[in-house]
Amino acid sequence: MPFSRRRFLRHSALATTTLIAAPTVFRSGAFGAENPIIVGSLHDQSGPIAASGTPMVYALQLAVNEINAGGGLLGRPLKVIHYDTQSNIQMYSQFAQQLAVKDKVDVVHGGITSASREAVRPTFDRFKVLYFYNVLYEGGVCDRNTFCTGTTPAQTVEKLVPSAMKKAGKKAYIIAADYNYGQITAKWMTKYVKDNGGEVLSTDFFPLDVTNFGTTISKIQAAKPDLILSALVGGNHTAFYRQWTSAGMKGKIPIASTTFGLVNEPTTLDAAESDSILGSYGYFEELTTPASKSFVEKIKKAHPDSPYVSELAACTYEGVMLWAAGVNKAASIDRMKVIAALEDSVAFDGPSGKVSLDKATHHTTRNAFLAEVKDRKWSVLESYSDVKPADTASVCDLVKNPNDTKQYIINL
Known part of the structure; x- marks a missing residue:
């Protein structure tokens, strides 16, 4: 923090x-x-x-x-x-x-x-x-x-998923917080992936106190998705993005998130860890x-x-x-x-x-907005009225x- x-x-x-x-x-x-x-x-x-x-x-x-x-x-x-x-x-x-x-x-x-x-x-x-x-x-x-x-998902996730798939590909791997928000958002992600002609290879849920994602990163590497969709929540889950970069995976598989950047992630992480992550919200600073x-x-x-x-x-x-x-x-x-x-x-x-x-x-x-992290800040790409x-x-x-x-x- x-x-x-x-x-x-x-x-x-x-x-x-x-x-x-x-x-x-x-x-x-x-x-x-x-x-x-x-x-x-x-x-x-x-x-x-x-x-x-x-x-x-x-x-x-x-x-x-x-x-x-x-x-x-x-x-x-x-x-x-x-x-x-x-x-x-x-x-x-x-x-x-x-x-x-x-x-x-x-x-x-x-x-x-x-x-x-x-x-x-x-x-x-x-x-x-x-x-x-x-x-x-x-x-x-x-x-x-x-x-x-x-x-709600129809206002943001519906914009985020097809944009990320267009950029990355059709095969998605979902990681999400293990409570109502993460579980239900993962279902919306799955729906929008399928609606846009894609498939979800796996969906993994994590309690809010989890900080070690090594096993998950190995699973993702083995699954070889085109895209990661993240609904991880809170400061503990920020560890995923650091560990993903440490594993040499940053830039190899794009990430789109419904939660990244709600607090200080783009500024607390290095640019190498956060650049190019996509997000969609009702507001950006x-x-x-x-x-x-x-x-x-x-x-x-x-x-x-x-x-x-x-x-x-x-x-x-x-x-x-x-x-x-x-x-x-x-x-x-x-x-x-x-x-x-x-x-x-x-x-x-x-x-x-x-x-x-x-x-x-x-x-x-x-209104809803689609944005991408560039040099530790959000760059707004699209606006939806x-x-x-x-x-x-x-x-x-x-x-x-x-x-x-x-x-x-x-x-x-």
Whole structure:
């Protein structure tokens, strides 16, 4: 990890918390004694997923600062109650209940892994607390109380796989994290490989704590694929790319990934280890639009040690702003009124471009981008406008079934 916990605490306005500590409370602006609107935040700022959670907290903080600087919502300030979930599912469960029951928040933005989302989502359903999950994931969540602002496979993997196959060939080898995201994303990868006339030679899954990929690299060498498709997750799995280069394989078999670069991989790895890896996301820090450049500059000015500003940060910022637009449109903080307002064509022009909420799925229609690592930075190759969450739309219709609360495994 490219930053220490001590340095992070020094530069961040949001200190982490522990099971026995009080939550971090953040509030900006001068409002006097007005009753605040309370925003809950559940993000990992320590543990293996911290490098993903830290920029998400920075982005949430930026959005709240901007809303409060503009007069708040409904004339009231926003106050954030934040818990560091420390990459621990037990803490997600505990803090979710605390936000709902003790802190009585009006909305929660949080969760990173799919496991963390599914640990907290039933709690927020039960206690009727509006929930935003601002992370790319495998798709299929269908819950009127939940809004998912990150990309799904139909928005990014569908672009990435055929582009990689066109560059490399038809035979793919899949490596992925061994939990919901990796398992289901591997199925989408397999679908898109087959849809484009290719075959998958093997699919290997790895727990998040795995750091030794020697045996796997030997298997890949023996299989002789044209292409590696990676859905590895977290700092431990970054070891694969180093070991792949050490084995003399870099440049021999191209790699395309749905997760590489979400944190600091292009800058923490040598150029020899990361160059030419393909990725597809709903946002890249390197986008040159005025909105993107301003977003990145604000975060890095406030937090000079900020890790890479990825889709995770952009979608968190956009998620808070979409929620705020819903509150303003509803002219109320009442949960059901806000949900109804969010379903009524709410959109926001953010760092990734225009983001609009889909009424039937509570997911976003948004831009997607294809990029390649060059000299430790992403070079954006293609842009795709207004891409719909077609995968989730195939199983979820909250207009017809407003009481649905499932995550569907999409039949491929």
